[in-house]
Amino acid sequence: MRPSAINRLKVLVPIKRCVDYSVKIRVVNNAVDTNNPFDEIAVEEAVRLREKMGTKIETITALTIGPTKSQETLRTALAMGADKGVHVEIPESSSPEPLGIAKTIEALIKRDKPDIVIMGKQAIDGDQGMTGQMLAGLLEWPQGTQASKVVIREGEKDVDVTREIDGGSETVRLRLPAIITTDLRLNEPRYASLPNIMKAKKKPIEKVTPESLGVDLTPILETVGVAEPPKRVGGGKVESVDELVAKLKEAGVV
Amino acid sequence: MLSHPLRRAAFPSTRLLRTYATPAGASHTLLFLEHSQGAIEPASLSALTAAQHLKGKITALVVGGEDEEVQRAVEHAKKLDGVSKVIFASSPTYKNLLPEQVTPVIKASLGKDSFTHVAAAHSTLAKSLLPRVAAQLNVSAVPDVISVSSGDNGTTFTRPIYAGNAISTVRAPNSVSPTIFTARATAFPKAKVNDGASSVEASKLDLTDAVPGVEHLETKLAKSDRPDLAVAGRVVSGGRALKDAETFKKIIDPLADVLGAAVGASRAAVDAGYVDNSLQVGQTGKVVAPELYIAVGISGAIQHLAGMKDSKMIVAINKDPDAPIHQVADLGYVADLFEAVPELVEKLKK
Numbered sequence: 001m002r003p004s005a006i007n008r009l010k011v012l013v014p015i016k017r018c019v020d021y022s023v024k025i026r027v028v029n030n031a032v033d034t035n036n037p038f039d040e041i042a043v044e045e046a047v048r049l050r051e052k053m054g055t056k057i058e059t060i061t062a063l064t065i066g067p068t069k070s071q072e073t074l075r076t077a078l079a080m081g082a083d084k085g086v087h088v089e090i091p092e093s094s095s096p097e098p099l100g101i102a103k104t105i106e107a108l109i110k111r112d113k114p115d116i117v118i119m120g121k122q123a124i125d126g127d128q129g130m131t132g133q134m135l136a137g138l139l140e141w142p143q144g145t146q147a148s149k150v151v152i153r154e155g156e157k158d159v160d161v162t163r164e165i166d167g168g169s170e171t172v173r174l175r176l177p178a179i180i181t182t183d184l185r186l187n188e189p190r191y192a193s194l195p196n197i198m199k200a201k202k203k204p205i206e207k208v209t210p211e212s213l214g215v216d217l218t219p220i221l222e223t224v225g226v227a228e229p230p231k232r233v234g235g236g237k238v239e240s241v242d243e244l245v246a247k248l249k250e251a252g253v254v
Numbered sequence: 255m256l257s258h259p260l261r262r263a264a265f266p267s268t269r270l271l272r273t274y275a276t277p278a279g280a281s282h283t284l285l286f287l288e289h290s291q292g293a294i295e296p297a298s299l300s301a302l303t304a305a306q307h308l309k310g311k312i313t314a315l316v317v318g319g320e321d322e323e324v325q326r327a328v329e330h331a332k333k334l335d336g337v338s339k340v341i342f343a344s345s346p347t348y349k350n351l352l353p354e355q356v357t358p359v360i361k362a363s364l365g366k367d368s369f370t371h372v373a374a375a376h377s378t379l380a381k382s383l384l385p386r387v388a389a390q391l392n393v394s395a396v397p398d399v400i401s402v403s404s405g406d407n408g409t410t411f412t413r414p415i416y417a418g419n420a421i422s423t424v425r426a427p428n429s430v431s432p433t434i435f436t437a438r439a440t441a442f443p444k445a446k447v448n449d450g451a452s453s454v455e456a457s458k459l460d461l462t463d464a465v466p467g468v469e470h471l472e473t474k475l476a477k478s479d480r481p482d483l484a485v486a487g488r489v490v491s492g493g494r495a496l497k498d499a500e501t502f503k504k505i506i507d508p509l510a511d512v513l514g515a516a517v518g519a520s521r522a523a524v525d526a527g528y529v530d531n532s533l534q535v536g537q538t539g540k541v542v543a544p545e546l547y548i549a550v551g552i553s554g555a556i557q558h559l560a561g562m563k564d565s566k567m568i569v570a571i572n573k574d575p576d577a578p579i580h581q582v583a584d585l586g587y588v589a590d591l592f593e594a595v596p597e598l599v600e601k602l603k604k
Contacts, residue, residue, distance in 0.1 A: 019416070021417075021557065097394050098395075099388065099389060099394050099395075102389055122538075124416070124417065125415065125416055126415055127413075127414065127416070128397055129381055129385075130385035130388070130395060130397060131385075132385075133353065133381075133382055133383075133384075133385035134385045134386065134388060135389070136353075136386055136389075137357065137385065137387065137388070137390045138390070140390075140465075141467070142354055142467045142468040143353060143354065145353075145381070145382045146378065146382075148531070160471065164378070164531060164532070165378045165379070166377055166484070167475045167476060167482075167532050168473065168474045168475035168476045168530070169473070169532075170350065170472065170473040170474070171470075171472050172468055172469065172470055172471060173468070173469040173470075174467065174468055175466070175467035178467075183538075184521070184525075184538050185524075185525075185531055220394040220430055221394050221424045221425065221426050221430070222424065222425045222427065223422065223423070223424050224423040224424060224425050226415070226420050226421070226422050226423070227420065227421050227423070228420065228421070229414065229418060229420065229421050232563055232568075232582045234580055234581045234582055234583050234584070235584035235585060235586075237575075237580070237585075237586040237587065237588060238586070238587050241589075241594060241597045241601055242601065244585060244587050244598065245598065245601045247585055248546070248567075248569070248585070251567055251584075253488070253545055253566075253567050254513065254546070254602060
């Protein structure tokens with residue numbers, strides 16, 4: 001664990017540009033892109049930590065790994081309250097795996113030495129939900145996944161994370177530096193106001209390449225194909241409760 | 255990280271060794287079994303079925319905090335169809351199965367034999383644990399798979415992406431060793447438990463020291479006499495239209511009771527505070543596939559459908575005839591739920 005001379009925390013928030021969650025998926029190119037909703041929650045949480053802890057939060061850095069268009073994602077995070085952005089630019093055609101993404105974030109963490117990393121629990125396109133845990137594994141840092149509550153303790157050495165688990169919740173105390181992934185219930189992300197959007201345009205975004213960080217994003221797994229799931233066809237309507245009960249009995253489900 | 259040819263060029267000996275230790279087609283899976291009070295979790299029994307599709311040996315791993323409970327789970331695990339060996343570890347360190355503490359246990363287990371695969375149910379625990387393990391072993395992982403098959407050129411999986419709106423097929427080449435995956439419980443039937451005595455050998459793993467930096471403070475479980483949502487044969491779910499927590503209970507509970515069903519909810523109902531979030535069905539909550547799913551006052555947003563559209567029979571009660579839920583429902587009833595549900599309860603009681 002890295003001792004910090006002054007207890008001022010650096011927060012890193014990795015985010016991803018995804019297709020909008022309300023869009024019915026057909027062709028990704030034509031769809032509306034937006035921030036991964038879980039990542040907006042991560043940005044919001046970082047900004048709320050600053051609102052609560054003031055100068056004890058040194059910086060909030062938003063990070064994204066993606067094609068040129070991903071800069072918009074960073075601007076949104078900056079408009080919400082992040083101080084600066086880091087954009088690891090990759091070609092539009094590449095689709096790195098969570099392990100590659102985790103290694104890229106790891107490289108930046110080793111360079112910038114944040115104390116706390118807050119990120120979404122999953123991206124809503126790949127639905128893998130692995131990057132945070134992989135990152136924690138690579139760094140051997142403690143992890144608080146699916147967080148619904150985050151409290152940094154007095155002295156800024158530990159963080160208490162309440163996690164959503166099957167059947168309820170559990171609270172763990174993690175020694176910083178640590179990785180936190182956000183559940184939907186953690187907070188309600190704010191809308192960026194117009195003045196803040198304007199201000200965000202002046203905030204710095206640093207561009208780096210995977211090569212400069214010494215990471216290779218070549219996938220280990222081979223994607224064989226993507227297909228439509230089997231279509232489910234609705235079976236029509238019933239007119240009364242009696243008809244409903246009769247049909248349920250007929251189907252043998254009650 | 256190096257690309258495959260580079261990896262092979264850089265580590266030719268590991269590649270050769272692995273081929274030697276595991277002749278083509280012979281897989282050996284380390285299956286992480288979850289248990290509750292000594293009984294193996296149903297989702298883990300489904301993961302066992304997924305592992306059986308690899309047609310090789312399966313060694314089960316049982317980890318827990320109390321010796322007696324772990325012993326009971328080990329006895330149970332020995333009787334599972336297709337399990338040829340059991341490895342177990344028990345220590346107060348593992349009591350709450352924190353990923354930081356269990357990761358070294360899995361790594362130590364992998365050292366016991368030449369495993370080609372590591373599998374587990376796609377539970378909250380495994381979701382936290384296996385990616386951490388994968389990263390430390392420098393391998394990818396494939397989460398939430400709905401099919402598994404192995405061939406000469408690797409292991410092929412299918413898994414839903416984009417909230418179940420597309421199915422992706424991925425292949426892990428044999429050079430990825432071990433191949434790590436979690437299985438969606440509702441996509442695989444539960445493996446059989448063999449009655450009678452078992453000659454399967456169980457070996458205790460030497461304890462690993464606790465990893466510093468993480469401490470468990472408390473666990474709060476939502477108490478319920480109803481069947482567990484993820485594995486229930488019938489599910490009754492309520493949405494935002496239920497108005498408040500009290501109304502939700504008053505309307506949904508009697509219907510669940512008369513059907514012996516588990517109660518679920520849409521994200522809107524959870525966010526509005528009607529029910530505990532552990533009951534949420536959807537992309538970001540639980541994925542269920544019961545015999546009967548009754549959606550009450552749920553419009554059927556993409557994120558909700560992702561969690562229930564593989565149910566055998568879907569019934570929708572919604573007063574909006576254009577609600578998307580009616581497009582997937584086998585039986586749709588356009589009616590006011592406050593009248594329809596109590597009437598349905600009365601008629602089902604007869």
